[in-house]
Amino acid sequence: MSKILEVKDLHVSFNTHGGEVQAVRGVDFHLDKGETLAIVGESGSGKSVTTKAIMRLIPNPPGFIKGGEMLFEGKDLAKLPEKDMQKIRGKDISMIFQDPMTSLNPTMTIGKQIMEPLVKHQNMSKNDARKRAIELLKLVGLPSPETRFKQYPHQFSGGQRQRVVIAIALACNPKILIADEPTTALDVTIQAQILELMKDLQTKIDTSIIFITHDLGVVANVADRVAVMYGGQIVETGTVDEIFYDPRHPYTWGLIGSMPTTETEGEQELVAIPGTPPDLLNPPKGDAFALRSEYALKVDFEQEPPYYQVSDTHYVKSWLLHPSAPKVEPPEIVKLRHRQMPSNYKEPVLVEGVRS
Amino acid sequence: MAEKLLEIKNLKQYFNPGKPNMVKAVDDISFDIYKGETLGLVGESGCGKSTTGRTIIRLYDATDGQVLFNGEDVHGKKSRSQLKKFNRKMQMIFQDPYASLNPRMKVADIIAEGIDIHGLASSKEERIKRVHDLLETVGLNKEHAGRYPHEFSGGQRQRIGIARALAVDPDFIIADEPISALDVSIQAQVVNLMQELQKEKGLTYLFIAHDLSMVKYISDRIGVMYFGKLVELAPSDALYKNPLHPYTQSLLSAIPLPDPEYERTRRRKEYNPSVHNYTEDDNLEMREVAPGHFVYCSEKEFAQYKAQYKS
Numbered sequence: 001m002s003k004i005l006e007v008k009d010l011h012v013s014f015n016t017h018g019g020e021v022q023a024v025r026g027v028d029f030h031l032d033k034g035e036t037l038a039i040v041g042e043s044g045s046g047k048s049v050t051t052k053a054i055m056r057l058i059p060n061p062p063g064f065i066k067g068g069e070m071l072f073e074g075k076d077l078a079k080l081p082e083k084d085m086q087k088i089r090g091k092d093i094s095m096i097f098q099d100p101m102t103s104l105n106p107t108m109t110i111g112k113q114i115m116e117p118l119v120k121h122q123n124m125s126k127n128d129a130r131k132r133a134i135e136l137l138k139l140v141g142l143p144s145p146e147t148r149f150k151q152y153p154h155q156f157s158g159g160q161r162q163r164v165v166i167a168i169a170l171a172c173n174p175k176i177l178i179a180d181e182p183t184t185a186l187d188v189t190i191q192a193q194i195l196e197l198m199k200d201l202q203t204k205i206d207t208s209i210i211f212i213t214h215d216l217g218v219v220a221n222v223a224d225r226v227a228v229m230y231g232g233q234i235v236e237t238g239t240v241d242e243i244f245y246d247p248r249h250p251y252t253w254g255l256i257g258s259m260p261t262t263e264t265e266g267e268q269e270l271v272a273i274p275g276t277p278p279d280l281l282n283p284p285k286g287d288a289f290a291l292r293s294e295y296a297l298k299v300d301f302e303q304e305p306p307y308y309q310v311s312d313t314h315y316v317k318s319w320l321l322h323p324s325a326p327k328v329e330p331p332e333i334v335k336l337r338h339r340q341m342p343s344n345y346k347e348p349v350l351v352e353g354v355r356s
Numbered sequence: 357m358a359e360k361l362l363e364i365k366n367l368k369q370y371f372n373p374g375k376p377n378m379v380k381a382v383d384d385i386s387f388d389i390y391k392g393e394t395l396g397l398v399g400e401s402g403c404g405k406s407t408t409g410r411t412i413i414r415l416y417d418a419t420d421g422q423v424l425f426n427g428e429d430v431h432g433k434k435s436r437s438q439l440k441k442f443n444r445k446m447q448m449i450f451q452d453p454y455a456s457l458n459p460r461m462k463v464a465d466i467i468a469e470g471i472d473i474h475g476l477a478s479s480k481e482e483r484i485k486r487v488h489d490l491l492e493t494v495g496l497n498k499e500h501a502g503r504y505p506h507e508f509s510g511g512q513r514q515r516i517g518i519a520r521a522l523a524v525d526p527d528f529i530i531a532d533e534p535i536s537a538l539d540v541s542i543q544a545q546v547v548n549l550m551q552e553l554q555k556e557k558g559l560t561y562l563f564i565a566h567d568l569s570m571v572k573y574i575s576d577r578i579g580v581m582y583f584g585k586l587v588e589l590a591p592s593d594a595l596y597k598n599p600l601h602p603y604t605q606s607l608l609s610a611i612p613l614p615d616p617e618y619e620r621t622r623r624r625k626e627y628n629p630s631v632h633n634y635t636e637d638d639n640l641e642m643r644e645v646a647p648g649h650f651v652y653c654s655e656k657e658f659a660q661y662k663a664q665y666k667s
Binding site: 042043187188189190191192195196214215216217218219220221240241244245254255256257258259260269270271272273274276337 | 400401511512539541542543544545547551566568569570573606607610612613614615616617618619622624
């Protein structure tokens with residue numbers, strides 16, 4: 001499969017009164033054409049900052065891209081001048097934000113907001129843009145688009161607004177769509193509709209999607225591959241089956257164990273991850289998760305763990321996979337789901353970074 | 357059957373009654389809450405679940421109907437001292453831990469507000485000792501007492517909210533989406549804490565939420581609301597095994613579960629209220645299809661549900 005985006009050793013920092021906050025500390029990943037990559041992690045893990053960096057939407061100052069490459073069609077987005085970036089943003093790469101209540105302009109009609117990228121990026125005439133905008137409204141499933149076209153955001157419900165935001169994002173048939181918690185503010189039934197809509201549109205216009213969420217149910221529903229972020233780094237990445245049925249990192253165990261399935265019985269205690277996320281002003285030495293992990297080894301407090309490769313697609317950043325590490329058992333709730341992955345290597349292999 | 361702590365009888369909460377913009381937020385619902393149990397209340401936003409909770413604790417005056425707490429009506433005219441007695445027995449935990457704590461008060465004063473109002477501490481030392489004990493109960497420590505809410509994370513704030521609710525030794529706590537504003541990993545911490553406290557103090561919970569997997573996990577029984585009506589009420593397992601009302605089925609089929617294989621085969625059912633084909637002389641009410649499993653239905657549907665019930 002061809003890679004459409006490749007992020008290599010990305011570092012993003014923010015200058016604050018307290019010093020430099022290292023929000024993203026060396027992230028590697030890639031995105032294949034037509035696939036959905038889900039990035040999961042708690043707030044402050046750097047998942048939103050990573051995607052904002054791709055869109056070059058990090059406010060500068062205080063934020064800046066400290067290092068690394070983001071290759072998109074041979075161009076390094078990290079070094080592109082703002083003028084060229086404007087040609088990509090909203091056209092080749094577009095974004096859906098979390099809160100549909102605030103991401104639309106309340107003083108502009110919906111129609112005008114959808115026409116904006118069409119006129120700007122595709123040099124359409126006003127008339128053509130209007131036709132296309134109405135088509136888009138139809139595409140995202142809003143009834144009577146001609147009337148809706150002339151209405152303002154406050155005349156729409158939350159789910160409808162999110163559909164409008166999606167219509168804007170898809171207006172120029174983007175190659176990459178970044179969805180930052182697009183359904184978190186919505187009800188389950190509306191969420192289900194929006195997810196179905198996104199999947200449907202993905203097959204229609206062949207977009208790659210980066211999907212940020214902390215809802216693992218949604219991840220299981222939409223993702224082809226998953227990247228788990230913690231403390232500004234990717235601690236585990238693999239196909240959706242590998243992450244859910246054969247997770248290797250204690251943080252992933254914690255995430256999966258903290259969500260009950262409908263089969264979890266009341267007597268079985270949830271695995272709560274104790275403590276709070278690390279302070280990225282002074283990132284902890286060694287493994288960032290060690291302080292909250294009951295599986296932490298002595299070496300975790302001294303030296304940052306390397307990546308181990310478990311299969312062609314599955315990478316884990318943990319000392320636990322070292323050949324001489326003690327064998328540990330994941331929590332009960334994770335073990336219950338465990339399945340043998342056929343494509344696993346015999347032994348995890350030490351690698352330099354995520355290269356697949 | 358266990359003892360009833362709370363009986364809700366034909367409760368109605370209308371906003372703007374008599375005006376053209378009248379909203380029937382809660383429309384004639386009845387249910388009981390038993391001592392020591394957790395009753396979950398689920399539904400989409402706007403279905404009236406939060407309003408139900410708020411009316412029970414008398415944040416709103418009910419339009420009609422009764423809320424009996426230990427056999428006494430919560431609504432209706434009450435003297436100050438009688439109200440005080442109720443307020444001590446019933447407490448609430450709110451959804452947004454950022455908005456529900458006064459930013460200008462120290463944690464100690466937030467937690468001790470109820471203690472002061474009800475005169476539960478005879479001296480300053482006792483007051484602060486109680487605050488320290490409460491902080492420890494919810495997994496914080498005494499140093500936190502002198503700080504302000506902005507110094508805490510979301511999960512910690514929710515713990516403060518829980519400590520405040522516990523300060524007056526209530527029997528019954530209404531938790532209105534207590535975890536939906538928190539991160540997944542922190543959600544589990546708060547849920548585990550609530551369950552521990554329930555075991556220790558014999559609390560009764562009304563747990564309002566839209567996250568169905570969490571509700572199933574924490575609740576003994578679950579009520580499903582749709583447009584101001586309670587459409588189904590059943591023990592948690594029964595509700596998931598045998599959802600009878602088409603709305604419940606649609607709601608359950610819409611939740612994505614953290615299991616990729618299940619997700620690949622999940623088909624969502626849509627709910628269309630017209631499937632019922634109710635006529636005017638249908639007598640719609642809650643009917644007990646199986647022991648403890650109630651569905652809002654007509655007589656004809658009742659017979660149908662009974663026939664298809666798998667035990």
